Amino acid sequence: MTEQQAGKTQSATSSASESSKRRLQESGADKLSSLPARRSTFQVAMANPRVWIPSIAVLLLVVLAIIGPSIVPHDPLRINSGDMLQGPSSTYWAGTDDRGRDLLSRTIVGTRTSMIVAIVSVVFATIIGVTFGLVGGYFGGIWEFITMRTVDVLLTFPPILLAIVVVAFLGPSMTNLIGVIAILYMTRFARITFGSVAQVKRREYVEAARVVGAGNTRIILRYILPNITAPIFVQISLTVGFAILLESGLSFLGLGTPPPAPSWGNMISAARSYMQDNPAFVLMPSLMISIAILAFNTLGDGLRDSLDPRLRQ
Amino acid sequence: MARYVVRRLLQAVAMVFVVATIVALAIHAVPGDPVYVILGEEQVTEARVEAVRDELGLNRPIHEQYFEWLGNIARGDPGNSLISGRPIRDDLILRIPRTLELGLSSLIISIIIGIPLGVIAANTRNRWPDIFITSFSVLGLSIPVFVIGPLLILFFALYIGVLPTSGYVPFGEDPLRHLSRLALPAISLGILSAATIIRMTRSSMLEVLGEDYVRTARAKGVTQRSVLMVHALRNALIPVVAIIGLQMGTLLGSSVLVEQIFNWPGVNTYLLTAINQRDYPVVQAVVLLIAIVFILINLLTDLTYAFLDPRIKYD
Numbered sequence: 257m258t259e260q261q262a263g264k265t266q267s268a269t270s271s272a273s274e275s276s277k278r279r280l281q282e283s284g285a286d287k288l289s290s291l292p293a294r295r296s297t298f299q300v301a302m303a304n305p306r307v308w309i310p311s312i313a314v315l316l317l318v319v320l321a322i323i324g325p326s327i328v329p330h331d332p333l334r335i336n337s338g339d340m341l342q343g344p345s346s347t348y349w350a351g352t353d354d355r356g357r358d359l360l361s362r363t364i365v366g367t368r369t370s371m372i373v374a375i376v377s378v379v380f381a382t383i384i385g386v387t388f389g390l391v392g393g394y395f396g397g398i399w400e401f402i403t404m405r406t407v408d409v410l411l412t413f414p415p416i417l418l419a420i421v422v423v424a425f426l427g428p429s430m431t432n433l434i435g436v437i438a439i440l441y442m443t444r445f446a447r448i449t450f451g452s453v454a455q456v457k458r459r460e461y462v463e464a465a466r467v468v469g470a471g472n473t474r475i476i477l478r479y480i481l482p483n484i485t486a487p488i489f490v491q492i493s494l495t496v497g498f499a500i501l502l503e504s505g506l507s508f509l510g511l512g513t514p515p516p517a518p519s520w521g522n523m524i525s526a527a528r529s530y531m532q533d534n535p536a537f538v539l540m541p542s543l544m545i546s547i548a549i550l551a552f553n554t555l556g557d558g559l560r561d562s563l564d565p566r567l568r569q
Numbered sequence: 570m571a572r573y574v575v576r577r578l579l580q581a582v583a584m585v586f587v588v589a590t591i592v593a594l595a596i597h598a599v600p601g602d603p604v605y606v607i608l609g610e611e612q613v614t615e616a617r618v619e620a621v622r623d624e625l626g627l628n629r630p631i632h633e634q635y636f637e638w639l640g641n642i643a644r645g646d647p648g649n650s651l652i653s654g655r656p657i658r659d660d661l662i663l664r665i666p667r668t669l670e671l672g673l674s675s676l677i678i679s680i681i682i683g684i685p686l687g688v689i690a691a692n693t694r695n696r697w698p699d700i701f702i703t704s705f706s707v708l709g710l711s712i713p714v715f716v717i718g719p720l721l722i723l724f725f726a727l728y729i730g731v732l733p734t735s736g737y738v739p740f741g742e743d744p745l746r747h748l749s750r751l752a753l754p755a756i757s758l759g760i761l762s763a764a765t766i767i768r769m770t771r772s773s774m775l776e777v778l779g780e781d782y783v784r785t786a787r788a789k790g791v792t793q794r795s796v797l798m799v800h801a802l803r804n805a806l807i808p809v810v811a812i813i814g815l816q817m818g819t820l821l822g823s824s825v826l827v828e829q830i831f832n833w834p835g836v837n838t839y840l841l842t843a844i845n846q847r848d849y850p851v852v853q854a855v856v857l858l859i860a861i862v863f864i865l866i867n868l869l870t871d872l873t874y875a876f877l878d879p880r881i882k883y884d
Contacts, residue, residue, distance in 0.1 A: 268759060286623065324739075367763055382582045408584075409584065409587055409588075412584055412587075412588060412860060412863060412864055412867075413859075413860060413863060414819070414821055414822025414863060415822065416822045416823070416825055416826070416857075417821075417822055417825065417856070420840070420841075420844065421595070421852070421856050424844040424852055425595050425596070425598045425599050426598060426599075474816065494573065497711075501713050504713065504715070505713060505715060505826055508715045508826065508829075509825070509826070509829060509841060510845075511844070513585075521715070524715060524716065524719060525715075527719070528719055528722075528830070531719065531722065531723050531727060532723075532727050535723060538719050538720075538723065540635060542712075542716040542719070542720065545712075545713060545716055546708075546711055546712045546713070549712075549713065550707070550708070550711040553707075553710065553711055554707070
């Protein structure tokens, strides 16, 4: 049995096993215009504390990334050779680093670096991955082979190693970083979209659209894509967490954001030799990375619970 | 089943070939002339430039370079380091056991922590021990290893002073000092996969504890301890074993960071040093090695899954 046939069997059994009630709900939802349906999904999700609590944290991080540089107490790049490795004080709330730069300001501005790299790369990853999944899943055959085998090759490597190799050959820069993270993580969106398309494309309403003469592009964009958004949103949140992890990991190794621009990863790397002099040097960026990843991971898990009750444990 | 194994094996071989090709051609992706990138901005003689170009085979047609490199790799000889001039094979033979030792110790630590905590969490579902253990596992999954590592150094090495901050001492030289230097890197790496194993054990145990045969065992008066250990755990461990396979891949990826944090002289620090020195033959050899190991781990995990779960379609 080929994978495609396996997909057919799977979707056949899953639609057969679903209660008629669920099917009625779905066809009902399809008749409504997409706007009110989406708003109610949003309301359902926001009623769950495991969604709205991390949402607030994510919102705060985004706000900090946007307004951070204008609210910092000191210039994050200014070297004060007289104030090296000071502990927290009224001038420097979190103390200073090995070059006398204000740690609080650097940590806040580091938020912007991490968030820009993570969010921009995930936007690209989503666009590329969803396109791969839609094309491979909808057209099948040679398209399935091209898209899904590309994904398989990319998944051959642990992400951090592939990123290290690419940066090793192309050199570290923000553009290369965003590019490599986007390509690495588009695999997650491609796989999820591919799986969902395989199930949705044999539903009655897709068949109906085809019968009344809708073209492939219209079917994909109007009938398939709107019905597979829930798992994609879950994945976006989880992947931003992974992207933050990868960006800071590479910066920690000196292969990500090039100094002197502050990023959480290169701050921790610099702090390793001075941990006893000012523990806040290592603790501040550590805390921010952990909060950011925790927020996006919890949001992703919470969204999964709310948007797809079948996956609830 | 046999057909599935053969097909999966062929896939793995094809994958190794694809990766080898990409690695072989990667040097041509270096912006500018790779020889000048390697030698840097310093004043170099024309003779030195030509020597390095010759060493890398860059003065010959691309297909010749490619087949020669593949041939050398197939014979197990990836050439010499451009910087030290030593055979890469000798360096790898020295360093592979160190990376393996770190990986295996952290895997053992994560199993020793993960499975018992997962069982306890499932057994005390939604009560304090469970909430505590589940939070620990969420934190373990969210705190990156390059945060855990420095924090462990800060606490155990700098404040309490019971363990050294980093470094490496060969086992043959002083077993105790060797192990004391292995402890922190292995724990940092172990916490990461312990978190995943806890999650998997807990959810798998909860699923099994709801099965009819567990209820039957309870009904005939089997003690709680015996229900957990004999009836539930053995069946619950099946998916956990498969997850442990996947964890080996994650550990391999994260060990780059851990070796760097603790100056552990394994394969990964070799790769990072080579990257910083633009020692491309070493980079190519190590990347290919890691890819092959990763492909093997994936292969073994898939085959283990297939053996353990008869519902997987083989053909």
